[in-house]
Amino acid sequence: MVSFYLVGHEYEFEIRNIFKIFDLNSEIKIYYDNNINFDCSNLIVLSEIIESLDSYSCKTTLYLNRKVINHITVSSKDIELEKNDEKKLKKTVVKKSLYNSFSIYFNEKAEYGFLTGIRPNKILAMALKNGMSREHANLILKKTYEVSDSKIELLNDIYDRQIKYMDDEENNGNYNLYIHIPFCPSRCVYCSFVSFSNYDQSIIDEYVKNLTCEIEETIKIAINNRLKLNTIYFGGGTPSVLSTKNIDDIFMVIKKYYNLNDVKEITFEAGRPDTINKELLKCLKDNFVGRISINPQTMNENTLIRISRNHTVADIEKIYYLAKNIGFDSINMDLIIGLPDETPEDVLNSVRKVIDLKPDNITVHALSYKKGSKLLNAVKTLSKDTDTVEKMYHITKEICAKNGYKPYYMYRQKNIKGNLENVGYALEGKESIYNIVIIEEVETILACGMGAVSKILKGNNRHERVQNYKDLREYNNNFKKNIEEKYNILNGGD
Secondary structure, three states: OEEEEEEOOOOHHHHHHHHHHHOOOOOEEEEOOOOOOOOOOOEEEEEEEEEOOOOEEEEEEEEEOOEEEEEEEEEHHHOOOOOOOHHHHHHHHHHHHHHHHHHHHHOOOOOOOOOOOOOOHHHHHHHHHOOOOHHHHHHHHHHOOOOOHHHHHHHHHHHHHHHHHOOHHHHHHEEEEEEEEOEOOOOOOOOOOOOEOOOOHHHHHHHHHHHHHHHHHHHHHHHHOOOEEEEEEEEEOOHHHOOHHHHHHHHHHHHOOOOHHHOOEEEEEEEOHHHOOHHHHHHHHHOOOOEEEEOOEOOOHHHHHHOOOOOOHHHHHHHHHHHHHHOOOEEEEEEEEOOOOOOHHHHHHHHHHHHHHOOOEEEEEEOEOOOOOHHHHHOOOOOOOHHHHHHHHHHHHHHHHHOOOEEEEEEOOOOEHHHOOEEEEEOOOOOOHHHHHHHHOOOEEEEEOOOOEEEEEOOOOOEEEEEOOOOHHHHHHHHHHHHHHHHHHHOOOO
């Protein structure tokens, strides 16, 4: 166990996240006190904010077996980007001081320094928006946040790819409709999404009936607030468990209000090849779906069995060619690196087979230990596998680059192997607009369905969330309350 003593601040959440950069397993105990009990654990951390007239500093002191082994002090004067936001400034000095102290103790540096949030690209975007030069912004990433040169290059490549989709006036006037389908034929071992694998068609039909009602009322709210529909995204779960009638019923409601030819992008996560057939794909095409995902996660048969995917590599290839022949504008394929018992050679095999299919997008996820997943529940200790997963990462990066796939969006997750990230690669002109606007948080997302989360853009890049009911029965009985919440936020002013 590791004991933390916090003085002058209560940033427990940030403290835990910084420690997990280095150690995913040790138990943490937090005390808001400077009277240290050296009998409570061998490793003790004292984190204290010291205030002066014109600045703050954070001093982190590490004790091992009662002896001081290092102490690091970081001053607010050394932090440039958050200098006008006192709360963020204090958090930054606390995190930087703690990160530097643990870097010495563990003899380890992280590629993203002490950035632990989902969206590290926001630092670069904020700096440039504040009028800083690219060189200055990169220097801040390196010197303040201690991001590695290779990750700074990645963040810049992604920013340059996204810039054509960034227009404040247009973004502020847009909304994106997310539709959640919480059913799967089986639950993958790594998955923590809100979904069910025990259902029949009558359960889906009841859900879709309520879902279409929520979609229609949400569209009315958006129209009354003069928001323009930019993209539609069906996620899950596995949306392709829907019948063609279910799909037609959902689109029938949307078509009452929109000419779908005018919607820039409509994505449907077909996901599992064991749920896809020609009839379903033609139904999607007839309803103006231009982008679909067919997600193998791996192209190794033994791994598919281990992670509870009820299909084969041949199934993936067959469905991919069927979708290609039907004529979708863009097909995405997901891969996960760091899956149980996979080697870099397995990842090389997977990415080569996917590249041979020539999809428009390839999204590479680093495995994360997600709360509620079978994987997390099954393991006794969490392994970062940094060296192995980094080899896998570089294999996917290099092969994608050689074949014309460039990174266009990225995000990070908690408990992610190798302290890495999830990266979306795309051929030129095949970027997913929805993926960009949701990750960079530049547009409103109005979400419908059980467990879906709306993120409504308000003033000063601020979002307000509406969390739909996560329980199926609760959603079916109370979804109108979620509609009301969206209405109140959108009509409540800034």
